[in-house]
Amino acid sequence: MTVLIGVARRRPPLLFTLLGLAVALVSVCVLAVSFGSVWLPFGQVWGILAEPIAPWLVEVTWSPVRASIVWDSRLPRVAMAVVVGAALALSGAIAQIVTRNPLADPYLLGVSQGAGLTVSLMMVLGVGVLGFVALPSVAFIGALAALLAVLAVAGRSGSVSVLVLAGLAVGQVCGAGLSLVLFLHAKGDQAKQVLFWLAGGMGDARWDALAIPAVVLVLAVVGGIAAGRRINLLHAEDDAATALGVNPRRFRLVMLVGVSLLAGTSVAVAGGIGFVGLVVPHAATFLVGSDARRLLPVSALLGAVFLVAADLLGRVLAAPSELPAGVITSAIGGPLFILMLLRSRRRMR
Structure with a gap:
C-alpha cells in the first residue's frame, strides 16, 4: 500500500x-440526523x-412526530x-494487505459483483420475501462463490x-449474469428497482436490517486486530511469512x-457502493501507517465518516429528492484516486 502513499512520515x-x-x-x-425535509435543531x-x-x-420541547423522524427514519439511515x-x-484494507496490491478492494476481486448477482436474483425472482435475514446470507454465498x-x-x-485479473474477469461474468437476469426475468419496475439498488444508498434503512452486518463488522474488527501481527507478515514475501510461522496461502x-x-x-x-474500500485505506495508511493493528480500526472509523458524509451530501445536493450515496462516493473517490496515482507517478520519476 505504501506504493501510493509515499515515504514514511x-x-x-x-x-x-x-x-x-x-x-x-x-x-x-x-x-445527518438534523438535515432533511424537516430541519431539526441540534439541541433537539x-x-x-x-x-x-x-x-x-x-x-421535552419537541413533538412525537419529530421524535419518530429521528428514531424511525434518520437514525437507522x-x-x-x-x-x-x-x-x-x-x-478494502484487508484485501490490499493480503494481496499486496494497493488497487485491491471487494469490487476488484469480483466479490461485490457476486453478492450483487445473488441478491438481484432474489429481488427479481421474488425470493426476497424471505426478508432481511435471508438477504445477507444469500449475498455472502454469492460473494464467497x-x-x-x-x-x-x-x-x-x-x-x-x-x-486481480481473475477478479476482474469473474466480476465481468457476474455483471453479464445480472444483465441477463434483468432482461429475461425482470417484470414491471423490477429492473428499475434493481438498478437503483445497485447504485447504492441508505434510503431503505431499517433497524431490523442492521443486526447481521453490525455483528459481522464487530467480529471482523476484533478478529482483524487480534490477527494483526500475522496480517503484517503478509507484507513480506510468502517465503518470509512461512519462515515466521504463518501458512500464507491458508491465512490469505x-x-x-x-x-x-x-x-x-x-x-x-445498501447495494453497490464503490471506492470506499479502495480510497479510504490509503487515507488511513497516510494517517497511521501500514501496521494492521493500527490501520484496520482507523480504516473502519474513517470509512464510517466518509459514507455518512456522502449520504448527507447526496440528500443536501438534490433536496427535496436525493442522490444515491454510491454516486457521491464514486464522484469523490474517483478523482481522489486519480490524484494519488499522479502523485505516486511523480515521486517515481
Whole structure:
C-alpha cells in the first residue's frame, strides 16, 4: 500500500487519531440526523437521543412526530451508513494487505459483483420475501462463490497480478449474469428497482436490517486486530511469512473469506457502493501507517465518516429528492484516486 502513499512520515499517536475520528463521526452523524425535509435543531436532536437514557436531564420541547423522524427514519439511515462504510473500508484494507496490491478492494476481486448477482436474483425472482435475514446470507454465498471462482482461475501461481485479473474477469461474468437476469426475468419496475439498488444508498434503512452486518463488522474488527501481527507478515514475501510461522496461502484464504463476508452483507443492505474500500485505506495508511493493528480500526472509523458524509451530501445536493450515496462516493473517490496515482507517478520519476 505504501506504493501510493509515499515515504514514511511522523504521525500523531494512535489514540489521538482514534479520538479525532470518533469526534468527527459523532459530529457528522448529528448533522445527518438534523438535515432533511424537516430541519431539526441540534439541541433537539441531542435531547431526543438522550431522553430515553436520562429523561431527568432533558426538557421535552419537541413533538412525537419529530421524535419518530429521528428514531424511525434518520437514525437507522445514519447507523446503516456507519456500519456499511466501516465494513467496506475494513474489507478494502484487508484485501490490499493480503494481496499486496494497493488497487485491491471487494469490487476488484469480483466479490461485490457476486453478492450483487445473488441478491438481484432474489429481488427479481421474488425470493426476497424471505426478508432481511435471508438477504445477507444469500449475498455472502454469492460473494464467497465469486471469490472461490477467482481463486480457482488464479490457481496456485501465487501471483497477485493473476489474482486481480481473475477478479476482474469473474466480476465481468457476474455483471453479464445480472444483465441477463434483468432482461429475461425482470417484470414491471423490477429492473428499475434493481438498478437503483445497485447504485447504492441508505434510503431503505431499517433497524431490523442492521443486526447481521453490525455483528459481522464487530467480529471482523476484533478478529482483524487480534490477527494483526500475522496480517503484517503478509507484507513480506510468502517465503518470509512461512519462515515466521504463518501458512500464507491458508491465512490469505481465511482473510479473503472475511472480505467476502464483509462485502456481501454490506451489498445486501445498501447495494453497490464503490471506492470506499479502495480510497479510504490509503487515507488511513497516510494517517497511521501500514501496521494492521493500527490501520484496520482507523480504516473502519474513517470509512464510517466518509459514507455518512456522502449520504448527507447526496440528500443536501438534490433536496427535496436525493442522490444515491454510491454516486457521491464514486464522484469523490474517483478523482481522489486519480490524484494519488499522479502523485505516486511523480515521486517515481
